[in-house]
Amino acid sequence: MSVTKLELRTALGPVYRDVLPYQPRDCTPEEIPVIDLKPMFSSELSERKKISSAIKAAAINNGFFYVKNHGISPEIIVRCKSQVLNFMRQPLETKDRIRSHKYSKYFNGYLGRRRAQISPSETADVRESFTFRYSPELDPDHPQDISEIPADVRPWIRGEDFVWEGTKHLPNFKKDLVAYWSECLRLARRLVRMFALSLDLGEDYWDEKVTYPGAEYVSRNVSVNIWPANKRIWHSGVFNYYPTRTQEEIRQEFVGLGSHTDLQLFTLLWQDSVGGLQVLTREGQWIKAPPIEGTLVVNIGDYMMRLCNDIYKSTVHRVTNESTQERVSMPFFFGLNFNCVEGVVPSCTSESNPAKYEPISCGCQMRFKMEAEEFVKKEAKRSMAPSAVVVAGQ
Numbered sequence: 001m002s003v004t005k006l007e008l009r010t011a012l013g014p015v016y017r018d019v020l021p022y023q024p025r026d027c028t029p030e031e032i033p034v035i036d037l038k039p040m041f042s043s044e045l046s047e048r049k050k051i052s053s054a055i056k057a058a059a060i061n062n063g064f065f066y067v068k069n070h071g072i073s074p075e076i077i078v079r080c081k082s083q084v085l086n087f088m089r090q091p092l093e094t095k096d097r098i099r100s101h102k103y104s105k106y107f108n109g110y111l112g113r114r115r116a117q118i119s120p121s122e123t124a125d126v127r128e129s130f131t132f133r134y135s136p137e138l139d140p141d142h143p144q145d146i147s148e149i150p151a152d153v154r155p156w157i158r159g160e161d162f163v164w165e166g167t168k169h170l171p172n173f174k175k176d177l178v179a180y181w182s183e184c185l186r187l188a189r190r191l192v193r194m195f196a197l198s199l200d201l202g203e204d205y206w207d208e209k210v211t212y213p214g215a216e217y218v219s220r221n222v223s224v225n226i227w228p229a230n231k232r233i234w235h236s237g238v239f240n241y242y243p244t245r246t247q248e249e250i251r252q253e254f255v256g257l258g259s260h261t262d263l264q265l266f267t268l269l270w271q272d273s274v275g276g277l278q279v280l281t282r283e284g285q286w287i288k289a290p291p292i293e294g295t296l297v298v299n300i301g302d303y304m305m306r307l308c309n310d311i312y313k314s315t316v317h318r319v320t321n322e323s324t325q326e327r328v329s330m331p332f333f334f335g336l337n338f339n340c341v342e343g344v345v346p347s348c349t350s351e352s353n354p355a356k357y358e359p360i361s362c363g364c365q366m367r368f369k370m371e372a373e374e375f376v377k378k379e380a381k382r383s384m385a386p387s388a389v390v391v392a393g394q
């Protein structure tokens with residue numbers, strides 16, 4: 001059987017995965033289970049443990065699961081999704097007023113069609129996206145002005161105002177996006193406690209312990225909502241739009257979003273009813289993760305896999321929009337503060353299985369850097385090429 005090698009970009013450089021030579025097939029409920037989150041909201045530890053065991057089983061297997069009864073209201077989701085369409089259906093010149101490559105220091109803003117290529121093994125991505133990152137004044141649990149943030153932490157804040165300046169003309173755009181993002185943040189802050197429990201750690205393991213590079217200290221007995229004791233602030237909201245492919249793109253088999261893993265602890269993903277998300281199983285088989293009404297998809301990111309000494313899997317996934325409809329998806333990437341340096345958790349090591357990794361911050365954005373650098377190189381090549389020459393991938 002001939003397997004193909006898939007090259008992936010990760011935060012720390014390229015890694016390779018084997019892919020079996022079979023067409024993508026539908027997933028089974030065992031491969032991507034649906035977890036009912038209702039017990040997570042219970043005051044009984046035994047109830048919450050039901051969730052953590054289910055998470056553990058899914059995270060060890062394919063690292064992908066659906067959650068239902070997650071508590072985010074359908075109205076908030078619908079409003080947010082229509083704002084994404086309001087933004088994306090504007091003329092390119094208007095969207096380019098917040099063009100990420102031009103105006104952002106931190107990959108916020110608008111990324112146009114085929115303006116990035118997440119997978120070096122595939123084509124450029126047809127996906128367009130709008131991204132914003134955490135700003136303390138938007139925090140639903142403890143809003144703070146940036147000036148109140150300790151000076152040593154402030155440089156790690158990645159929110160940028162130009163994304164809101166350039167979308168002011170769209171009524172309620174910021175309000176509706178932030179409403180959805182806030183709900184995701186609240187949910188993720190609860191879910192990370194279930195992940196901690198699933199690893200036999202205290203539920204507050206990732207809440208209170210703060211480690212600064214160079215000056216380590218542990219702060220317990222502080223409210224998790226007081227900065228900077230709360231480590232769980234890193235997250236970005238990305239709003240993906242997959243236009244239908246042109247005939248040319250269909251012929252050249254352009255991907256919606258190429259194969260990749262996510263970088264942080266975990267991702268919460270809402271997808272509309274169009275479909276197109278695919279997941280690579282442990283065995284190297286592509287399976288389809290179809291939309292299930294009322295659910296979000298949760299997947300493990302590279303940083304979680306590292307902190308778990310590879311016990312939990314950061315799963316390769318990709319999107320192909322083969323339908324004749326445009327598609328919207330809304331991922332929310334959740335991790336720890338960039339000023340935190342975390343090592344492998346104690347429950348995932350033993351004498352015979354020592355930590356494979358050094359402590360590190362989840363702020364390592366090498367993948368984005370690699371993508372951006374390659375993009376600049378390609379742009380330069382394109383501008384130098386005679387107009388009749390098509391440069392690959394563009």
Ligand SMILES: O=C(O)CCC(=O)C(=O)O
Nearest residue numbers: 238240271277319329331
């Ligand atoms: O659109 C999707 O279904 C997945 C998006 C995704 O994987 C990402 O943005 O990282």
Ligand SMILES: [Fe+2]
Nearest residue numbers: 260261262317
């Ligand atoms: Fe992803």
